[in-house]
Each structure stands twice: as structure tokens, then as C-alpha cells.
Amino acid sequence: MKKYSVFAVAREAMRHHTGWTRAWRDAAPKKRYDAIIIGAGGHGLATAYYLGKNFGITNVAILEKGWLGGGNTGRNTTIIRSNYLQDPSAAIYEKARSLYETMSQDLNYNVMFSPRGVIMLAQTEHEVRGYKRTAHANMLQGVKTEFISPEKVKQLVPIINLAGPRYPVLGGLWQARGGTARHDAVAWGYARACSDMGMDVIQQCEVTGIRSEGGKVVGVSTTKGDIGCDKLGMVVAGHSGHLADMAGFRLPIESVALQALVSEPIKPCMDVVVMANTVHGYMSQSDKGEMVIGGGTDGYNNYTQRGSFHHIEETVRALIETFPMVSRLKMLRQWGGIVDVTGDRSPILSRTPVDGIFINCGWGTGGFKAIPGSGWAMAELMAKGRSPLTDAFGLDRFTQGRFIDESVAAGVAH
Amino acid sequence: MLIVSCPNCGITAEETEFHAHGEAHITRHAADSSDDQMETYLFMRKNPKGVHFERWRHQNGCGKWFHMARCTMTLEVFGTYSAQTYAPPEELLAQIDAKRPGWRTPS
Ligand SMILES: Cc1cc2nc3c(=O)[nH]c(=O)nc-3n(C[C@H](O)[C@H](O)[C@H](O)COP(=O)(O)OP(=O)(O)OC[C@H]3O[C@@H](n4cnc5c(N)ncnc54)[C@H](O)[C@@H]3O)c2cc1C
Ligand SMILES: [Zn+2]
Numbered sequence: 001m002k003k004y005s006v007f008a009v010a011r012e013a014m015r016h017h018t019g020w021t022r023a024w025r026d027a028a029p030k031k032r033y034d035a036i037i038i039g040a041g042g043h044g045l046a047t048a049y050y051l052g053k054n055f056g057i058t059n060v061a062i063l064e065k066g067w068l069g070g071g072n073t074g075r076n077t078t079i080i081r082s083n084y085l086q087d088p089s090a091a092i093y094e095k096a097r098s099l100y101e102t103m104s105q106d107l108n109y110n111v112m113f114s115p116r117g118v119i120m121l122a123q124t125e126h127e128v129r130g131y132k133r134t135a136h137a138n139m140l141q142g143v144k145t146e147f148i149s150p151e152k153v154k155q156l157v158p159i160i161n162l163a164g165p166r167y168p169v170l171g172g173l174w175q176a177r178g179g180t181a182r183h184d185a186v187a188w189g190y191a192r193a194c195s196d197m198g199m200d201v202i203q204q205c206e207v208t209g210i211r212s213e214g215g216k217v218v219g220v221s222t223t224k225g226d227i228g229c230d231k232l233g234m235v236v237a238g239h240s241g242h243l244a245d246m247a248g249f250r251l252p253i254e255s256v257a258l259q260a261l262v263s264e265p266i267k268p269c270m271d272v273v274v275m276a277n278t279v280h281g282y283m284s285q286s287d288k289g290e291m292v293i294g295g296g297t298d299g300y301n302n303y304t305q306r307g308s309f310h311h312i313e314e315t316v317r318a319l320i321e322t323f324p325m326v327s328r329l330k331m332l333r334q335w336g337g338i339v340d341v342t343g344d345r346s347p348i349l350s351r352t353p354v355d356g357i358f359i360n361c362g363w364g365t366g367g368f369k370a371i372p373g374s375g376w377a378m379a380e381l382m383a384k385g386r387s388p389l390t391d392a393f394g395l396d397r398f399t400q401g402r403f404i405d406e407s408v409a410a411g412v413a414h
Numbered sequence: 415m416l417i418v419s420c421p422n423c424g425i426t427a428e429e430t431e432f433h434a435h436g437e438a439h440i441t442r443h444a445a446d447s448s449d450d451q452m453e454t455y456l457f458m459r460k461n462p463k464g465v466h467f468e469r470w471r472h473q474n475g476c477g478k479w480f481h482m483a484r485c486t487m488t489l490e491v492f493g494t495y496s497a498q499t500y501a502p503p504e505e506l507l508a509q510i511d512a513k514r515p516g517w518r519t520p521s
Contacts (some may be wrong), residue, residue, distance in 0.1 A: 050479075241460075250454075250459075251458070252451065252459065254459050300484075301437075301466050302486055304487065309429050309431070342457075343457040399449045399452075
């Protein structure tokens with residue numbers, strides 16, 4: 001792998017950029033691997049990366065039915081924060097957030113992590129109490145957050161209308177080191193690093209069956225033939241239920257569509273991320289100047305990767321109350337992703353009823369921020385059979401009633 | 415936008431008048447049920463790619479509950495039926511069979 005640096009840019013500029021090589025190899029599947037990861041989204045790629053980096057396991061293939069990062073990783077609104085209420089969530093999300101701080105250096109790939117700060121608006125008395133509670137919990141967890149006044153909110157976000165007609169802004173939960181990153185770059189950076197360690201990133205290779213013998217996994221069937229493995233990581237977000245079905249177990253997961261949209265590019269007007277969970281809308285401004293907007297999920301099981309128009313209307317209507325200038329913007333693009341939602345709105349990182357199969361799913365509407373931490377923990381789980389970061393996120397919590405209830409804590413999670 | 419017919423009041427309207435409430439025909443076991451049965455009832459879902467039977471409510475209309483058969487891959491609504499039943503009506507199943515041969519055995 002050629003190292004990217006300012007010298008490389010200068011050198012290539014001198015020779016009209018003819019010397020750049022492909023960032024990762026296009027690989028054909030081998031007969032067998034020590035570990036196979038299904039799904040080349042951020043979580044799958046990060047899992048493979050840390051299997052190699054932290055545990056020296058590099059005989060690994062990452063199988064992707066479409067293209068790299070073409071699932072939710074390439075469709076999300078890239079909000080990164082770690083101000084969760086429950087301790088296990090704070091631990092894994094803060095691990096992830098702190099890894100984002102140095103990801104560009106670690107991967108030698110610019111993921112454009114921008115810790116510009118995230119505000120979650122409190123627009124009801126209930127939210128004020130809830131966010132103060134979260135700020136206190138975060139203090140104990142060592143996650144730096146703060147409950148701020150409406151005046152401070154206005155100072156950070158001059159375009160906001162504090163006296164909204166339905167829901168005035170009563171304050172906000174502020175995480176100064178939260179922010180955004182370039183989603184594609186996260187996937188590409190990991191893929192390049194994995195490929196460099198000798199791993200095979202295989203695109204357009206759909207897993208169509210899972211082979212096991214005597215309760216232990218032995219390999220997968222794919223559109224590019226059968227491939228053997230000792231360990232299998234399923235990291236396929238909205239398609240987890242479908243793959244679990246192939247392996248013969250069920251999951252407490254439902255797949256629903258979540259959509260986002262962006263406006264025409266405008267001059268810089270908001271340099272933080274603002275989330276308004278009561279009215280179901282959130283917004284940030286991309287480096288290109290587009291306002292990036294998201295809202296709540298569509299209400300029913302869905303695999304179509306497109307959302308319904310009335311949800312866009314709902315989201316935009318909510319945002320216009322809080323940001324009147326939005327009403328003057330033209331919207332350019334809209335898209336949807338299929339997110340995997342669990343009963344307690346927390347992810348699953350777990351062993352499964354089939355020996356050798358591990359699952360990482362259930363990140364739902366808010367897993368982009370978790371990618372490096374999740375990969376770190378999942379790799380440890382796969383390599384050692386246990387990870388302190390994943391202990392609380394096992395499948396058994398649903399039988400034991402040991403929920404990590406972020407749905408009550410967060411309402412909307414992005 | 416889904417177009418939905420309410421079997422209770424007979425009105426056909428767009429989906430904003432209705433609200434989806436997840437998988438239908440889930441068994442709730444009695445008070446002495448096992449942990450696994452409780453887990454299945456509360457959390458385990460078929461979540462199929464394809465034909466899905468689900469509970470809906472005519473929220474901004476007659477307010478009553480009913481069931482719907484819908485495809486999660488195309489969003490086609492196959493039909494709606496009464497909530498006072500343990501299984502989808504045979505007629506509707508036959509209709510789905512004709513449209514989606516082989517849907518009963520998942521791929
Ligand atoms: C509109 C939208 C906005 C969002 N906003 C945010 C946000 O602001 N902040 C945040 O933190 N999170 C956000 N999220 C959530 C976040 O995008 C996801 O939680 C995260 O990207 C999940 O990553 P993943 O790697 O698990 O899944 P994915 O990126 O979906 O990757 C799974 C991959 O598995 C592949 N696959 C599936 N089936 C098979 C098969 N049979 N064989 C081979 N490959 C298969 C898919 O093609 C896919 O590429 C948002 C999501 C959406 C849809
Ligand atoms: Zn009705």
C-alpha cells in the first residue's frame with residue numbers, strides 16, 4: 001500500500017496524477033478462511049480490521065452482496081455522539097467516538113472527522129429532566145457532556161427560533177466533541193487497511209446459505225461459490241433476520257426504512273449538529289454546504305430502501321418550526337436505508353445458537369457513530385469468545401429481561 | 415403511499431389515516447409460560463423479506479384494529495381482514511399463492 005501524504009500529493013501533481021494505485025485489491029474468494037465477515041458496511045469492515053490489527057488474524061474475507069459501504073453506512077447522516085444514558089451504551093459509543101478522533105491517522109485515510117459539537121434540543125419539560133439526567137450519568141461515565149441554557153443554544157446556532165410555536169427550546173444536551181465524519185471514507189479507509197493486511201474484500205458476492213455440521217459453522221454458500229470458514233461474523237444490519245433464518249435461528253429484530261434528504265448547497269450557516277427529538281428532525285451542514293436532514297423511521301416492516309413522502313413532510317415541517325430559513329430551501333435528494341431495530345433500541349453483539357457464528361446487528365437508526373468501537377469489540381468477541389464491551393449486548397438479554405433501554409432514554413437515536 | 419381498505423368501516427384511504435403495529439398472529443401464552451415463550455411473544459419476529467401479516471389500526475378513522483397482508487419487498491398490499499381471527503383467511507392465502515408462488519417456503 002502506498003502511504004498517502006502531502007509528499008505523495010506533491011509527487012503526483014508533478015506527474016499529472018498518473019501514479020496513484022487502487023486503494024484495495026479486487027479479490028476472488030479462496031476455498032477457506034479462518035474467519036468470514038458477511039457485510040462490507042462500516043461494522044463488518046471495522047470488525048475485520050481489528051481482527052487483523054489487535055489479534056493478528058488476517059486470513060479473513062469480507063463478503064458484500066452489493067458494493068462496499070452501499071448499505072446504511074453510505075446512506076446515513078453521519079452524526080457521531082456518545083451521550084447515551086445506560087453504562088454499557090456509553091462504554092461502547094465513547095470507545096467508538098474516541099477512536100474516531102485518531103481514525104484518519106490510524107488508517108492513513110482522511111475520514112474528515114469533524115468534532116463540531118452536537119446539541120440535542122430539550123423542547124418539553126420531560127426532555128429537560130431526561131437530558132439533565134443523561135448529563136449526570138455521562139459525568140459518572142466519564143463522557144464529557146453538559147446541559148446548556150436556551151441562550152447558549154442561540155449563541156451556538158444563530159439560525160434557530162427558540163420560541164417555536166408548539167415546542168419552544170428550553171435548553172439542550174451539548175456534547176462538544178461529537179460531530180460528523182465522511183461516511184464513505186470510513187468504509188473505504190477500513191477496506192484499504194484490510195486489503196493491505198492481506199484480507200480479501202469481495203464485492204458482488206451474496207451469501208445465499210450457511211453451512212453447519214453438528215451445530216458448528218463450516219462455511220457459507222455464495223453467488224461466487226461455497227467458501228469454508230472456522231468463524232463467521234454476520235454484520236448485515238437490516239438483513240440480519242434473513243441471514244439468521246438461513247442459519248436456523250430467530251432474532252428480536254424488525255427491519256424498517258429510515259430516510260434522509262439534503263438541500264441545495266448554501267453558504268455556511270450552522271457549524272454544529274442539531275437534533276430535535278420531540279418533533280423528529282435533525283440537521284447539520286455538509287462541507288459542500290448542503291443541509292443534511294433526517295427524521296424518524298417509517299412505521300412498518302420494509303426492505304425497499306425507499307421511504308414514504310409523508311414522513312419527509314413530517315420531518316421538514318418539524319424543522320421549519322425550529323429553523324424558519326429551511327422553508328426557503330429547495331431539497332435536492334432523498335433516499336432510504338433499511339435499519340435493524342431491536343425491542344430495547346440497543347444493538348446485539350453476541351454469540352448465536354450455532355457454534356462459531358457471531359452476530360453484530362441491531363444498531364438501527366444510530367450505528368454509524370459506533371463503527372470503530374463496535375468493530376473493536378466484535379473482533380475481541382470473535383477472537384477470544386468474550387469482550388467486556390459486548391457482555392451486556394448478548395442475545396440472552398431478551399430472555400433474561402436485562403434490557404439496555406435506550407428507547408426510553410433517547411426517543412430517537414441517530 | 416399505501417392505499418388501505420379498512421374491513422371494519424369499509425373506507426379506503428391512504429396510509430396516513432392508519433397506523434401499523436407490527437407482526438400479527440403472535441401467540442401470547444398463559445401466566446405459566448416459560449422464559450422462551452415470553453421472549454418469543456415479546457420480541458422474536460419473523461421479519462420476512464416478502465409476505466408479511468401484520469396488525470393495523472384505523473387510527474384517524476373508525477379507530478378499530480384489523481389485519482393486513484403486505485409484501486415488504488414491493489409494498490404491495492394483498493388485502494385486509496378482520497382482527498378477530500388466529501390465521502389469515504384461506505381466500506387471501508390463495509390470492510397470495512397466485513401472485514407469489516412459493517412464498518410459503520422461505521428462500
Ligand atoms: C437515513 C439514515 C440515517 C442515519 N443516520 C445516522 C446518524 O446520523 N448517525 C449514526 O450513528 N447512524 C445513523 N444511521 C444508522 C447507520 O447508518 C447504521 O447503523 C450503520 O451504518 C450500520 O452499519 P452496518 O455496517 O451494520 O450496516 P450496512 O452499512 O447496512 O452494511 C451491511 C452490509 O451487508 C450487506 N449484506 C446484506 N445481506 C448480505 C448477504 N446476504 N450477503 C452479503 N452481504 C450482505 C449489505 O449489502 C450491506 O452493505 C442512519 C441510517 C439511515 C438509513
Ligand atoms: Zn375503519
